[in-house]
Amino acid sequence: MAYKYYKDNRTYIEALKRTGDLIEITDEVDWDLEMGAIVRRVCEKKAPAVFFKKIKDYPGFTAFGAPIATYRRLAVSFGLDPETSIPDISKEYLKRTMGEPIKPKILDKKDAPCKEVVITGDKVNLFDLPAPMVHDGDGGRYIGTWHFVVAKDYDTDFVNWGMYRQMVYDEKTMVGPVLAFSDMGKMFYNKYVPRNIPMPFATVINPDPLSAIASCAPSPISEAEFTGMLMGEPVELVKCETCDLYVPAHAEIIIEGVVLPNVTLEEAPFGEYTGYRTSPRDKRTVYRVTAITMRKDPIMAISNMGVPTDEGQLLRSFSLGLEMERMLKDQGIPVTGVFMLPESTHHFVVVGVKPIYANIATQIGQLVFGSKLGPWFHMVMVVDDKTDIYNKDEIIHALCTKCHPSRGIRIEEHGVGTPLNPFASPEERLYGRAPKVVFDCLFPPEWPTSMVPIKVSFDNVYPKDIQEKVLSNWKRYGFKD
Numbered sequence: 076m077a078y079k080y081y082k083d084n085r086t087y088i089e090a091l092k093r094t095g096d097l098i099e100i101t102d103e104v105d106w107d108l109e110m111g112a113i114v115r116r117v118c119e120k121k122a123p124a125v126f127f128k129k130i131k132d133y134p135g136f137t138a139f140g141a142p143i144a145t146y147r148r149l150a151v152s153f154g155l156d157p158e159t160s161i162p163d164i165s166k167e168y169l170k171r172t173m174g175e176p177i178k179p180k181i182l183d184k185k186d187a188p189c190k191e192v193v194i195t196g197d198k199v200n201l202f203d204l205p206a207p208m209v210h211d212g213d214g215g216r217y218i219g220t221w222h223f224v225v226a227k228d229y230d231t232d233f234v235n236w237g238m239y240r241q242m243v244y245d246e247k248t249m250v251g252p253v254l255a256f257s258d259m260g261k262m263f264y265n266k267y268v269p270r271n272i273p274m275p276f277a278t279v280i281n282p283d284p285l286s287a288i289a290s291c292a293p294s295p296i297s298e299a300e301f302t303g304m305l306m307g308e309p310v311e312l313v314k315c316e317t318c319d320l321y322v323p324a325h326a327e328i329i330i331e332g333v334v335l336p337n338v339t340l341e342e343a344p345f346g347e348y349t350g351y352r353t354s355p356r357d358k359r360t361v362y363r364v365t366a367i368t369m370r371k372d373p374i375m376a377i378s379n380m381g382v383p384t385d386e387g388q389l390l391r392s393f394s395l396g397l398e399m400e401r402m403l404k405d406q407g408i409p410v411t412g413v414f415m416l417p418e419s420t421h422h423f424v425v426v427g428v429k430p431i432y433a434n435i436a437t438q439i440g441q442l443v444f445g446s447k448l449g450p451w452f453h454m455v456m457v458v459d460d461k462t463d464i465y466n467k468d469e470i471i472h473a474l475c476t477k478c479h480p481s482r483g484i485r486i487e488e489h490g491v492g493t494p495l496n497p498f499a500s501p502e503e504r505l506y507g508r509a510p511k512v513v514f515d516c517l518f519p520p521e522w523p524t525s526m527v528p529i530k531v532s533f534d535n536v537y538p539k540d541i542q543e544k545v546l547s548n549w550k551r552y553g554f555k556d
């Protein structure tokens with residue numbers, strides 16, 4: 076059964092307009108910093124997404140900024156009411172991705188809007204696309220900020236979609252970081268580079284929202300099939316012009332080519348999802364372009380990484396947290412919920428658990444840090460099942476009252492991290508080393524019941540009949556909420 080969703084960004088943009096989550100800018104805006112500055116402020120103010128109707132130097136193009144930088148827009152992406160709560164959006168994601176993977180459907184090229192314009196050979200010129208200069212201080216114009224890269228494993232049919240940033244280097248070249256522990260990094264560095272064989276790729280710019288969500292989710296399922304699960308029916312793909320890969324037929328712009336083995340070019344700096352500019356200009360992975368295909372009136376996309384909250388933080392926190400919940404439950408841990416705070420730039424996760432045995436918090440830390448998800452974050456806080464993991468006041472209260480400053484803080488010195496951790500020393504960043512910490516906010520189960528401190532809250536220390544009486548009279552007393 077198909078769920079409610081948007082097949083392309085055009086219908087999604089219309090939906091955002093209807094819910095009051097989109098602002099259209101009709102003034103001409105400059106791709107050189109102005110567009111970026113607007114989108115940055117949108118993220119920092121948690122303002123509506125933005126649609127730019129006129130871009131300087133690029134007649135015929137429009138652009139879409141901050142596509143899913145709020146939970147309201149995330150809810151709309153799933154076809155839900157924008158007011159849907161975070162736990163309810165989470166339930167929807169888990170429900171849709173519980174069943175069997177759904178294989179994509181292949182369309183004829185004539186039925187694929189992303190093939191309305193096809194450019195190959197000498198005519199290919201990346202500067203014909205309105206790639207924005209996103210932040211002042213960036214090393215170049217970033218064409219890939221709201222996109223994903225399609226690549227296929229060398230030995231098997233496994234196809235990966237992943238969002239890995241891409242900077243325009245020259246007319247036919249892009250460059251960007253491909254981290255060795257990412258799925259594409261594992262394929263490329265383990266299989267293509269040792270054989271010195273170029274790896275075909277396709278960059279999908281401005282995909283439909285569910286394909287984009289799938290591409291930045293750390294799911295073990297091939298993302299095209301994972302997208303099908305999110306949609307409740309097959310995602311529609313079409314074959315590339317110059318390689319054997321398939322891309323979403325309803326996307327706005329496709330860039331095809333090969334990733335070159337054993338060649339690097341300089342990339343960055345770039346304003347990153349941690350809210351800092353951390354990576355220095357350095358030699359990174361090279362994408363050589365062989366074709367561009369697009370719609371007749373293509374919509375460019377821009378996500379602006381920086382201080383919270385942008386797509387990198389919101390979507391990664393959302394899917395990292397929920398995939399963690401799934402993994403812990405698969406291991407039989409009595410987890411009651413997992414929430415990764417987007418404001419933590421997906422570095423801090425709160426796990427609710429029934430504290431039925433000693434040191435369960437340590438076990439949770441070992442499982443999540445030891446998993447595929449581990450390199451992306453370094454702080455786990457474990458709370459009991461009575462703590463509201465979505466309530467920051469309750470989280471701070473639990474941390475400051477239940478976590479013993481020496482016994483309750485467990486540090487693992489030798490973890491895998493990313494080169495982007497602002498707190499890490501330059502050497503730790505270079506080698507992706509990061510310590511990890513667990514905050515155990517559970518009272519030890521071996522304490523005698525009479526010695527366990529009692530939480531003094533409305534819910535906990537009044538008889539049910541008194542609570543109900545107060546609640547039913549609350550508004551009549553004159554209080555609002």
Ligand SMILES: Cc1cc2nc3c(=O)[nH]c(=O)nc-3n(C[C@H](O)[C@H](O)[C@H](O)COP(=O)(O)O)c2cc1C
Nearest residue numbers: 237238239240254257258259291292293378386387
């Ligand atoms: C807007 C945005 C930009 C991102 N840029 C990068 C990047 O440049 N490099 C990277 O390794 N991951 C980046 N990520 C995170 C990856 O998308 C994420 O790790 C994803 O799960 C990659 O897929 P994989 O698990 O198949 O490797 C970005 C995520 C988002 C939402």
